[in-house]
Amino acid sequence: MMPRGGTLLRRIPWTLVVFLAALIVPWLGSRYDTLIATLIAIDALFAVSLNLLLGTTGLVSFGHVAYFGIGAYICGILMKTYGVAFTLALPAAALGTAAFALVFGFFCVRLIRIYFAMLTLAFSQIIWAICYKWNDVTGGDQGLPNVPYPDFDWLSSVPWFGDLRVDDQFYLLTIVIVALSLAAMQRIIGSPFGRMLTTIRENPERAAFIGVNVRAYELAAFVVAGGFAGIAGALFGISSRGVFSDFVYWPKSAEVMIMTILGGMEHFWGPVVGAATLVLLNDEITSYTEYWPLVLGIILLVLLFVFPGGIVGGLVAGVRRLRRRAGRRAGA
Amino acid sequence: MSALFGQFLGGLTTAMFLFLIASGLSLVFGVMRVLNFAHGSFYMIGAYLAWQAVQWLRPLFGNFWLAVLAAALGVALLGAIVERLLLRHLYGREELYQLLFTYALVLILGDAVKAAWGTQQLSVSTPPILVVGLDVFGATLPSYNLFIILIGPAIAVAVWLILTRTTAGRMVRAAALDREMLGALGANVGLIYTGMFVVSSFLAGLSGALVTPIQSIVPGMDVSIIVDAFIVVVIGGLGSFWGTFWGSVIYGQVLSFGILIFPGFSLFSVFALMAVILIVRPWGLFGRPLR
Numbered sequence: 001m002m003p004r005g006g007t008l009l010r011r012i013p014w015t016l017v018v019f020l021a022a023l024i025v026p027w028l029g030s031r032y033d034t035l036i037a038t039l040i041a042i043d044a045l046f047a048v049s050l051n052l053l054l055g056t057t058g059l060v061s062f063g064h065v066a067y068f069g070i071g072a073y074i075c076g077i078l079m080k081t082y083g084v085a086f087t088l089a090l091p092a093a094a095l096g097t098a099a100f101a102l103v104f105g106f107f108c109v110r111l112i113r114i115y116f117a118m119l120t121l122a123f124s125q126i127i128w129a130i131c132y133k134w135n136d137v138t139g140g141d142q143g144l145p146n147v148p149y150p151d152f153d154w155l156s157s158v159p160w161f162g163d164l165r166v167d168d169q170f171y172l173l174t175i176v177i178v179a180l181s182l183a184a185m186q187r188i189i190g191s192p193f194g195r196m197l198t199t200i201r202e203n204p205e206r207a208a209f210i211g212v213n214v215r216a217y218e219l220a221a222f223v224v225a226g227g228f229a230g231i232a233g234a235l236f237g238i239s240s241r242g243v244f245s246d247f248v249y250w251p252k253s254a255e256v257m258i259m260t261i262l263g264g265m266e267h268f269w270g271p272v273v274g275a276a277t278l279v280l281l282n283d284e285i286t287s288y289t290e291y292w293p294l295v296l297g298i299i300l301l302v303l304l305f306v307f308p309g310g311i312v313g314g315l316v317a318g319v320r321r322l323r324r325r326a327g328r329r330a331g332a
Numbered sequence: 333m334s335a336l337f338g339q340f341l342g343g344l345t346t347a348m349f350l351f352l353i354a355s356g357l358s359l360v361f362g363v364m365r366v367l368n369f370a371h372g373s374f375y376m377i378g379a380y381l382a383w384q385a386v387q388w389l390r391p392l393f394g395n396f397w398l399a400v401l402a403a404a405l406g407v408a409l410l411g412a413i414v415e416r417l418l419l420r421h422l423y424g425r426e427e428l429y430q431l432l433f434t435y436a437l438v439l440i441l442g443d444a445v446k447a448a449w450g451t452q453q454l455s456v457s458t459p460p461i462l463v464v465g466l467d468v469f470g471a472t473l474p475s476y477n478l479f480i481i482l483i484g485p486a487i488a489v490a491v492w493l494i495l496t497r498t499t500a501g502r503m504v505r506a507a508a509l510d511r512e513m514l515g516a517l518g519a520n521v522g523l524i525y526t527g528m529f530v531v532s533s534f535l536a537g538l539s540g541a542l543v544t545p546i547q548s549i550v551p552g553m554d555v556s557i558i559v560d561a562f563i564v565v566v567i568g569g570l571g572s573f574w575g576t577f578w579g580s581v582i583y584g585q586v587l588s589f590g591i592l593i594f595p596g597f598s599l600f601s602v603f604a605l606m607a608v609i610l611i612v613r614p615w616g617l618f619g620r621p622l623r
Binding site: 054060062107110111113114115117118119121122123125126129130133250251254257258261291293294296297298300301304305308 | 365367369418421422425427428429431432433435436437438439440442443444446447555559562563566570600603604606607610611614615
């Protein structure tokens, strides 16, 4: 028999609660809180898009930052250099990034395991080199400063929203876009296509044996993950008021991977928890010490050796153990 | 003509430096299938230890060479500690965990270096015997560069002889092919792995120490060098030792002549080369097709 508390907790639509809580941040928190919340939302989207490869399909991509960066550059260049509206620039960034992911992914999925990781890393460094050197388009090492915010004038007559600061308005837009993207990804993972990706993760040989084109499925996952990473990058470029070549540098690929593992890659919401934890920890720890990388390295070691399932994995295992104990007591 | 030859020699110097670094990376990957991001950190620590040893050994004669040796040995010791205490527990696990473990080392060692030596640039002067410039077919070559050009192949041949002509080398090659079978035959595979990692760390420390006379020592040299070393290993073919050697020669030349052909885009020419090689031969120039 299920304990009553369990069913009650289960009945609460947690996703909706988190979404609504995120929406009211601008009215309750300070400007700084909004900034942190924006970062969390963007990193959460980025990490979930990586997890579509890492956790769902079992592809270790060490170059996911390339697609984040491409999205940021496409959106930034369109909005700043050509004055394109955000409503066009964002889809263009998503589609453009997906196109890059299609080309690079085509070569990457021919390789397996560690070789796949190496090639994704290599392509991300190619993108970095181009962004770092192509002064005329990407601004080179100076980057593209002053990417404009989307136009929020239409909001000015709306009560409640009109008198918000522009970064608060952008935060609300970010939350909505991230929520829609996460919902879309959850649908994709739950669809027959997503199930097949998990099958491929579990046993690629068997999947191939029953007639599945493993590479095509992997490539499709790569493209979808790339597109969503591009959306995250586009949002990040605007929220950080500029696009710089650092966005594409390889350690950032490792960082998003740490977020994913920290939260737990076996659960859809794991990377979201990981992103939130890491952003908040970073904010807390950098106020005490400049040695954030050291702390992050130690967290990573503890994670690898003690909690390989991440936070969500650990929580789920803990709850399961408690429930089993309760069940045994009820049965006795 | 002599300008082109000078360009060639410059490329060769870069190549041999890269080979010193990438050889250790390639050995560890070839035998242990571990892609070691921390190899760049070991290289950086080698450079800092060399600087430190030069400061301490200043009153002694010939201190640079002693410092290089001390630095390489220090990094080898660090490698031994890392392998014995931590890395060995991850051998059976997925690649992802091994990758992230070595990345955790990058983060920790990078900050440790900053804490120990600060963030300002340090430099070591070239040993007096090797400051003179040499005239090679009309191109001027600093003798230190000639020394590097010679030491690269020397190390390559030494490692190759050890791998092919000694019992230890045979064991290492056997471990690369089939770890379980070698263990079942009674060999101490754990010891072979430790030994391999120590040798690789030694090479990283050595290259870091040797780079000090021509490059300033700064934090961040770990993260930038490791990708270059990866590229060399990928071009040559993962797990192929000679592939790494020729990969670095090609890398050095493309970088060096790329500057002449596309000024400002030489970095790009190297990446483009790698992309082309990986598209045509995903297993690298000297690697074997993988399944």
